[in-house]
Amino acid sequence: MLKRREVVLGALALPMVLPQMARAQGFAGSYNLAADPIGDGIWLVRGADEAITPQNGGAIANIVIMATDAGAIVVDTGPSLSYGRALEALARRLTGTPVARVYITHLHPDHSFGNGAFGSSEIHALPATRAELERDATGFEDAMYRMLPGWIAGTEVVLPQHEATAGVVLVGGRKLELLALAGHSEGDLAILDHATGTLIAGDLVFHNRAPTTPHADVPAWLEALDYLAALPHQQLVPGHGPLCERGAAIAQTRDWLIWLDGALREAVASGLDMTEAGNLPIPERFAGLAEARYELTRSVAHFYPKLEAEMLLRFGG
Amino acid sequence: MRVWHTLFLGMIRIASLLALIGAPAAALAAASGGDPLGSPMWEYHAARVFADAPIVFDDRVKVSLPVLAENQHVLPVTVDARALDGVERIVIFADLNPIPVAVEYTPLAAQAFIATRIKLDQRTPVRAAVLTKDGVWHVAGDWVDAAGGGCSAPPLSRVRGDWADHLGELRGGTWDDGQATRLRLALRHPMDTGLVENIPEYNIEALTVSDEAGTLLARMAIHASVSEDPAFTLKFASGLSGDLKVMARDSGGLEFAGQLSASSGARIAAASR
Numbered sequence: 001m002l003k004r005r006e007v008v009l010g011a012l013a014l015p016m017v018l019p020q021m022a023r024a025q026g027f028a029g030s031y032n033l034a035a036d037p038i039g040d041g042i043w044l045v046r047g048a049d050e051a052i053t054p055q056n057g058g059a060i061a062n063i064v065i066m067a068t069d070a071g072a073i074v075v076d077t078g079p080s081l082s083y084g085r086a087l088e089a090l091a092r093r094l095t096g097t098p099v100a101r102v103y104i105t106h107l108h109p110d111h112s113f114g115n116g117a118f119g120s121s122e123i124h125a126l127p128a129t130r131a132e133l134e135r136d137a138t139g140f141e142d143a144m145y146r147m148l149p150g151w152i153a154g155t156e157v158v159l160p161q162h163e164a165t166a167g168v169v170l171v172g173g174r175k176l177e178l179l180a181l182a183g184h185s186e187g188d189l190a191i192l193d194h195a196t197g198t199l200i201a202g203d204l205v206f207h208n209r210a211p212t213t214p215h216a217d218v219p220a221w222l223e224a225l226d227y228l229a230a231l232p233h234q235q236l237v238p239g240h241g242p243l244c245e246r247g248a249a250i251a252q253t254r255d256w257l258i259w260l261d262g263a264l265r266e267a268v269a270s271g272l273d274m275t276e277a278g279n280l281p282i283p284e285r286f287a288g289l290a291e292a293r294y295e296l297t298r299s300v301a302h303f304y305p306k307l308e309a310e311m312l313l314r315f316g317g
Numbered sequence: 318m319r320v321w322h323t324l325f326l327g328m329i330r331i332a333s334l335l336a337l338i339g340a341p342a343a344a345l346a347a348a349s350g351g352d353p354l355g356s357p358m359w360e361y362h363a364a365r366v367f368a369d370a371p372i373v374f375d376d377r378v379k380v381s382l383p384v385l386a387e388n389q390h391v392l393p394v395t396v397d398a399r400a401l402d403g404v405e406r407i408v409i410f411a412d413l414n415p416i417p418v419a420v421e422y423t424p425l426a427a428q429a430f431i432a433t434r435i436k437l438d439q440r441t442p443v444r445a446a447v448l449t450k451d452g453v454w455h456v457a458g459d460w461v462d463a464a465g466g467g468c469s470a471p472p473l474s475r476v477r478g479d480w481a482d483h484l485g486e487l488r489g490g491t492w493d494d495g496q497a498t499r500l501r502l503a504l505r506h507p508m509d510t511g512l513v514e515n516i517p518e519y520n521i522e523a524l525t526v527s528d529e530a531g532t533l534l535a536r537m538a539i540h541a542s543v544s545e546d547p548a549f550t551l552k553f554a555s556g557l558s559g560d561l562k563v564m565a566r567d568s569g570g571l572e573f574a575g576q577l578s579a580s581s582g583a584r585i586a587a588a589s590r
Contacts, residue, residue: 146464269589271492271501271582273432273550274393275381294384301387305434305546308503312488313585316563316575 029057029151031078031086035094038235038243039196041067041174043094045087049209049241049290052079052110057151058144059083061110062237064200065091066193070172071100074121075191075200077114080148081155084114101171103178104160105202105239106185107132107215109140115158125160126180128187132215133159164189179231183221184211184239190228197234204228207241207249208288210295211256213302218261225254241290252289259283260296264303268311274304354442354460358412366408366418366446367454375455377401380445382461386437389467391544394419395432396445403450404429411461413441415468415512416542424551427526427535428497432550436467436510436542469512472545480507485573487563492582498557499582500526503548504565504573510541521547523566529559529576 035043045063048056058079065087066073072095077084091099102118104125105111112133115123125133137157144152166180175194182188184203191200203212204224228236229250236244244250267277278297286292352359353374363372377400386392398404407422407429419435429447437443444458474480489502504521511518520541526534535551557579564574578584 143464265589269586271490271499271550271585273395273501273548274391274434275383275395275432278383278393279381297383297385298387300393301383301391305391305548308501308548309488309546311585311589312490312501312503313577313581314486314488315577315581316487316573 029054031057031059031083033059033083033086033090035065035090038237039193039198041095042193042196042198044237044243045090046242047110047240051291051294052144052147054148054151057083058110058113058148061108061203061239062241063087064198064237065094066174067095067097068100068172068174071095071097071121073101073103073171073174073176074099074118075103076105076111076202077102077118079110079113079144080152081114081116082151082153084117087114088117102160103164103189103191104129105189105191105200106187107136108185108203108212109144111203111239113140113144113152113155113157115160116154116156119158122162123158123160124162124164126164126187126189128182129185129189130160130163130187132186133157179227181224181227183217183219183224184213185215186217188224190224192231192233197232199228199231199233199236201228201236201238201249203239205236205238205244205249205253206256206289207236207238207244207252209238209241209290210286210292211253211260212240212295213260213299216257216302218257221257222254225250225257256286256289259286260299261303264300264307265311268304268307274300277304354412354444354458356412356442358417359442362410362412362417366410370448370452370454372446372454372456374457375401375447376457378445378447378455378457380443380458382443382459386461386463389437389463390470390472391434392437392443392461392463392467393432393434394443394445395550396430396447398429398445398447398455401429401447401449401455404447405450406448407431408446408448409433409435409444410446411435411437411441411443411542414438414542416510416540418540419542420540421538423536425533425535426553428552428554430497430550430552431537434544434548436508436544437461437463438468439463468510468542471513471516472507472509474505474507474545475509475513475516480505485565485567485571487565487573487575487577489563489577490582490585491557491561491577491579492586493555493557495555497552497555500551500553500561500577501548501582502526502551502563502577503546505546506567508541508543508545508547519568521565521567524549525564526551527562527564528557529562531562534561 043065047060052058064075072091102123177192179190379397381395410418447455483505486505509519525536
């Protein structure tokens with residue numbers, strides 16, 4: 001008897017069906033942001049450790065809020081205008097002040113598409129990030145509107161108008177050290193909050209969530225990780241994944257990148273095609289990384305044609 | 318019994334509901350010419366590509382697609398029809414592409430296996446149709462969700478402006494794993510679709526692989542929906558000795574030819590260590 005019920009439920013659980021039903025019902029989502037205090041005057045808004053989906057509204061990146069005497073600081077603005085608005089309200093509620101300043105760690109839309117909600121704040125980013133946003137914003141907009149119908153309504157890319165440069169800045173009595181790095185993208189801003197020893201690493205560091213590589217330069221990324229590992233800090237906020245207190249996240253990101261690069265090179269060297277490379281076994285030690293298979297498949301698309309052009313033998317032609 | 322009877326009726330109602338919203342339920346097949354993917358273009362393509370030949374949807378044709386189309390200009394597709402006997406042709410096509418057919422492969426002495434990369438212009442079924450010598454087409458595939466514009470955006474080399482500097486460069490390698498000799502082959506070509514303003518269609522049209530003596534082992538017709546800088550994996554019986562000759566011709570009449578040594582795969586593997 002029980003078996004038959006399982007069969008019935010099994011028939012209902014067709015994976016292709018559910019998203020289509022959800023789409024047919026129309027959009028009814030809203031962001032419900034929560035912040036965890038992680039030190040004196042500093043809060044972490046955790047993203048879902050998932051790919052961007054219509055269920056999570058693209059709220060997958062970690063966001064940091066800090067209080068200063070001159071107003072709040074927000075690091076990264078999330079995936080959409082409505083997310084940015086919810087974040088702005090949350091920062092205002094937590095700190096009791098308006099948001100004075102925004103830092104954007106890098107160009108990717110899950111970190112930068114909420115900028116429009118911070119029109120009266122100063123938005124700072126590395127010059128490379130601004131240049132990359134100018135280049136890619138339209139493409140990102142198309143992709144985000146396709147992936148997040150409803151959630152993304154009204155969102156337009158707002159370019160950062162202030163240049164962040166490496167060095168120490170004092171904002172309303174809060175001392176921040178800005179680190180101008182690269183590797184995950186052409187411009188990766190990391191920020192060390194001196195008061196709490198919190199290193200806000202952006203997407204240079206992932207934790208228990210597989211790294212993403214659409215604009216990655218692996219050697220530069222590894223160099224940036226060396227730099228971050230050598231920088232004394234008490235705790236680290238990765239771009240994605242839980243807060244890290246023991247240095248494990250930097251080591252894990254480095255481990256994945258070295259494995260990925262080696263595995264893809266070996267795949268090209270044994271004549272595998274992209275589909276086969278995307279199906280390579282993922283080592284047991286990465287079993288705790290969310291979205292590992294998904295990100296391997298993406299990384300194959302990012303790196304494989306270039307690796308083949310570099311490694312396959314030239315003949316005739 | 319009554320309870321189960323009710324549940325069963327409920328299932329039928331759910332099944333018809335699924336059919337209405339476009340799910341790949343069996344109930345849908347009847348409404349779209351037997352196509353298990355429920356494609357709006359199936360009947361059109363079935364009539365055009367297969368004429369009146371018999372068609373079966375056959376899971377012995379393995380079509381491997383990635384879990385997501387990360388890049389709509391470069392969708393890897395692998396077709397393995399080695400479970401079928403007497404394969405004469407393998408056609409790779411995407412129903413909703415403006416240039417639906419990507420590759421028509423005639424394996425001749427090769428195994429019934431091909432991997433390549435294609436462009437997608439929107440969410441579409443991607444399929445392989447395999448003709449066996451009894452005249453039956455064996456069809457398999459799946460829907461792939463993709464961002465728009467894979468066929469209607471200019472290729473990267475056109476944007477960079479360096480396409481002519483590398484036109485027709487051939488790269489590749491051969492590897493023998495004891496079960497098959499694998500040929501991995503890539504050539505540089507913009508593969509213009511003609512769907513981008515002011516850039517006429519210009520693509521590789523034909524490719525052949527022969528042995529050292531010049532005996533034809535495999536050939537294919539190639540369309541502009543194959544990705545820029547086309548790449549292919551073909552498989553031959555294990556123990557294939559000697560070099561492979563590759564010849565490609567584009568729609569401008571240019572020919573690109575080369576001879577790939579049997580030791581090339583070993584040399585690539587050695588260089589990567």
